[in-house]
Amino acid sequence: MRDGRRPERTVFGLTPAGAVELREWLSALISTPARDYTAFEAGLSFLPALAPGAVVELLHARAAELEGQLAEHHGSRGLGRADVPRVFWVDEEYRDALRRAELDYVRRLAADIEAGALAGQEWWAQLHQEADA
Secondary structure, three states: OOOOOOOOOOOOOOHHHHHHHHHHHHHHHOOOOOOOOOOHHHHHHHHHOOOOHHHHOOOOHHHHHHHHHHHHHHHOOOOOOOOOOOOOOOOHHHHHHHHHHHHHHHHHHHHHHHHHHOOHHHHHHHHHHHHHH
């Protein structure tokens, strides 16, 4: 079908075999937890490379960013969704749940470091004191 001087459009459809493949792929995505490493996890694995005080500051900054994201998303949650069934935005609910869990973890980790309650923290602090000397 042509529209004015535009090239003819090709309309593609899902084949029966493609539909089976799609269902199998989505079923695996939903049913089977996969190990997806985040950049934050990578950063945490190298935590001792930074001084404890610097880490606390960075964690507070991350917490503030997460709080902002949650507030922004909560404020826009109702926009454009009045007529959209929940089934179409459960992925956003999931992302919010992950943000809330991460925020809780970041706050607890910062509090543990500030309180000197993180196992291995004495060694960690000493390592940076010696490096700065």
